Amino acid sequence: MAATDKWVMTLKAATAEPAGTLFCFPYAGGSPETFRSWSGAIADDIELVCVILPGRGRRLKEARYDRWQPLVDDVFEALSPYLGRRHAFYGHSFGGRLAYELAHLAVAEHPGMTRRLFVSGCRSPDAPQNRPYMHEMPESDFRAAVAKMGGTPAELFEEERLLRLLLPTVRSEIRLAELWDHRHASGVDVPITALYSPDDPIDGWESMRGWQNFTRRHCELIEAPGGHFFVDSHPEYVTGIVNTRLGNLNG
Amino acid sequence: MSETDNRMASETLLAWVVDECKQLGLRVTGGDDDFFEAGGTSLTAVKLIERAEREFGDDSLPADELFTDSRITDIVASIQRNTKPADAVTD
Numbered sequence: 001m002a003a004t005d006k007w008v009m010t011l012k013a014a015t016a017e018p019a020g021t022l023f024c025f026p027y028a029g030g031s032p033e034t035f036r037s038w039s040g041a042i043a044d045d046i047e048l049v050c051v052i053l054p055g056r057g058r059r060l061k062e063a064r065y066d067r068w069q070p071l072v073d074d075v076f077e078a079l080s081p082y083l084g085r086r087h088a089f090y091g092h093s094f095g096g097r098l099a100y101e102l103a104h105l106a107v108a109e110h111p112g113m114t115r116r117l118f119v120s121g122c123r124s125p126d127a128p129q130n131r132p133y134m135h136e137m138p139e140s141d142f143r144a145a146v147a148k149m150g151g152t153p154a155e156l157f158e159e160e161r162l163l164r165l166l167l168p169t170v171r172s173e174i175r176l177a178e179l180w181d182h183r184h185a186s187g188v189d190v191p192i193t194a195l196y197s198p199d200d201p202i203d204g205w206e207s208m209r210g211w212q213n214f215t216r217r218h219c220e221l222i223e224a225p226g227g228h229f230f231v232d233s234h235p236e237y238v239t240g241i242v243n244t245r246l247g248n249l250n251g
Numbered sequence: 252m253s254e255t256d257n258r259m260a261s262e263t264l265l266a267w268v269v270d271e272c273k274q275l276g277l278r279v280t281g282g283d284d285d286f287f288e289a290g291g292t293s294l295t296a297v298k299l300i301e302r303a304e305r306e307f308g309d310d311s312l313p314a315d316e317l318f319t320d321s322r323i324t325d326i327v328a329s330i331q332r333n334t335k336p337a338d339a340v341t342d
Contacts, residue, residue, distance in 0.1 A: 009288065033292045057287045060318040159297050161314050166293060 001049055006059055007078035009050045011036050016044035020086040020115065022246065023079065024050045025095030027121070027151065027229070028177055029170030031056050034092070034232050041239040046246055049082075051075065051098075055169030064172045068180065072101045080109065088116040088246060092231045093203070094177040096122025100214070103188045116245055117188065117215075120195035120238070121228050123203040124210030125182035130202060135175035139167075146170060149202065151229040182214075191217040193245055195238065200228040265327050271302050272323070282324035286317065299326075307334045 001010040001021075009032050014020070022042070024035040032050035042048050053075070054062030065071035075098065083106050091099030096119035106114045123129065134145045146152060146167070156162060194211040196204050205221070212219035222241060226233040265282055272279040275298055277289040286296070296317055303312035307330055316329040 031292070032287075036290065056318075058285075058319060058321050060315060153294055156293060156297070162293060162297055165314055165318065 001047070001082065005078070007052055007075070008082070009052055010047065011050055012039040012042060012046075012048040014045050014047040018086075019045050019047055020088065020246065021047040021049055021082060022088050022090055022242065023082075023099075024048065025089065025091035025099045026050065027093035027095055027231070028173035029056070029166060030092075030095065030151075035090075037232075037235045038239045038242075041236055041243070043243045043246065046243075051079070053173075055172065056166070060165065064169060065176065066172065068101065068176060071176070072098070072105065076102055076105045076109075079106075083110045083113055086113055086115055088114065088118065090118040090242065091120070091122065093121045093228070094173045096120060097177055097180045100125070100188065103190050104184055107189050114190045116193060117190045118193045118195065118242065118245070119208075119211060120224070120231060121197070121200055121203055122194075123207035124194075125180070125184075125214055126210050127203070127207035129178050129180075133175075133178050135171055135178055142171060143167070149229075150227055151232065187214040187216050189216045191215060192219040193241065194219065194221050195224045195230075195241065196221065197224050197226050197228065197230050199226065200230075202228045261327065261331070264330060265323065267306070268299075268323055268326050268330070271299055275299060279323060282322070282327070284323050286321040286323065286326065291321070303330055311335075 001008050011032060026034055032052065035048060035050045039048055052059060055064045079102070089099040089103055091097065099117060100119060103114055103117045134142060137145060143157070143163070147157060192211050192215045194208050196208045198204055209221055211221065224230045224234060224237055231238055269279050269281065272286065272289065272291070275295045277286065277291055277295065279289045296314065300312045300314060300317065304310070311330050311334045312326065313329065313333060317326060320329065
């Protein structure tokens with residue numbers, strides 16, 4: 001993975017062959033931090049890569065997306081050079097939706113290479129979106145709602161300058177997540193592992209069990225500990241599941 | 252400041268930034284490292300900014316500059332650019 005590619009950050013190289021790549025898609029406003037904590041626990045033959053969208057880190061000043069199609073097309077174009085080898089996608093919440101959309105394109109362009117789609121804390125395409133929409137809230141209500149979701153460190157809320165820099169990206173990705181709806185004629189030809197927390201007030205079992213209808217292969221629904229942000233709070237648990245499923249990445 | 256003074260100030264500042272980043276837990280060794288690739292996060296960015304301001308004055312390291320030009324040498328340049336003369340780094 002080229003170090004100069006602004007779309008991807010390699011968090012951990014594969015140290016065993018044959019290698020496969022796990023592409024990770026963070027939640028709204030998220031960054032590689034989440035998946036960096038996975039590095040020590042991910043299997044040796046997996047290259048761990050985080051996808052980086054405009055609006056954070058070095059890409060802070062780049063224009064964000066307000067429509068799904070251009071976002072998916074541009075991310076796919078950026079990842080295409082890397083998708084000719086065996087790989088899998090992991091997406092949490094907003095990232096799950098993006099990963100699913102990409103899986104459709106990847107299967108069409110590079111058949112047989114997308115070994116698995118992991119979605120966590122992410123409703124199935126046919127599950128209703130929670131209301132009221134966060135993305136339409138005035139700033140103070142929006143901040144309160146973000147704080148309540150629990151994924152943001154409390155200290156960050158004390159930094160007005162940083163909030164003003166980072167919250168617009170959170171809002172624009174939450175907006176895409178909230179407006180996301182089912183648009184494909186059929187399910188994706190990739191097995192799905194869907195992880196949910198029963199303590200997730202946003203998207204728990206009820207809104208995730210429909211994922212089985214969106215794959216032509218096997219779908220498993222697995223319970224995880226923690227709240228909505230279990231990807232952050234329980235990395236060992238999640239990577240344990242990822243490793244066993246990807247044990248067959250090259251099989 | 253003479254050219255020699257400038258160079259020494261830059262080196263001192265570079266050493267300061269590298270050291271602060273290390274204290275924040277980043278895997279930084281020199282000027283070519285990138286803050287975020289070395290493990291920097293939004294939170295550690297805030298802490299670095301706070302330390303810069305304590306050392307060099309208000310707004311000496313603007314957040315948006317840190318995020319967009321996040322190599323250590325860029326951070327050094329940003330502090331130099333934004334530090335008012337009374338708080339400037341001297342040897």
